[in-house]
Amino acid sequence: xxxxxxxxxxxxxxxxxxxxxxxxxxxxxxxxxxxxxxxxxxxxxxxxxxxxxxxxxxxxxxxxxxxxxxxxxxxxxxxxxxxxxxxxxxxxxxxxxxxxxxxxxxxxxxxxxxxxxxxxxxxxxxxxxxxxxxxxxxxxxxxxxxx
Numbered sequence: 001x002x003x004x005x006x007x008x009x010x011x012x013x014x015x016x017x018x019x020x021x022x023x024x025x026x027x028x029x030x031x032x033x034x035x036x037x038x039x040x041x042x043x044x045x046x047x048x049x050x051x052x053x054x055x056x057x058x059x060x061x062x063x064x065x066x067x068x069x070x071x072x073x074x075x076x077x078x079x080x081x082x083x084x085x086x087x088x089x090x091x092x093x094x095x096x097x098x099x100x101x102x103x104x105x106x107x108x109x110x111x112x113x114x115x116x117x118x119x120x121x122x123x124x125x126x127x128x129x130x131x132x133x134x135x136x137x138x139x140x141x142x143x144x145x146x147x
Contacts, residue, residue, distance in 0.1 A: 013061045
């Protein structure tokens with residue numbers, strides 16, 4: 001019972017977080033990799049806004065998990081307090097282990113996001129070379145045409 005309660009909350013958190021990260025990844029790919037918009041200040045602002053929304057959603061889910069665990073604390077005057085308190089101690093132990101596993105999962109997820117960001121940086125670097133070459137070739141043509 002204790003394990004199942006935490007596993008249910010953990011599964012919901014994972015699903016919500018996956019969804020938030022997928023949304024952020026799609027947003028980044030669509031807005032940056034496929035965009036011809038060169039207004040970097042606006043793109044940066046949009047990116048940071050999306051990132052903050054994702055961070056807030058993750059924090060909200062963590063708060064929900066914390067409340068789900070802490071709400072199980074029995075009142076000291078509850079009938080069978082000793083039994084309920086022992087169950088609560090077990091829930092805290094399972095939840096602590098679960099949060100350790102969840103932290104590792106989140107790290108892995110954000111490592112994947114970093115790969116997307118590295119792809120963006122790579123894409124920008126590759127396109128800067130193409131643009132610089134085109135500009136250089138343009139000036140060479142002008143130079144050879146007029147001089």
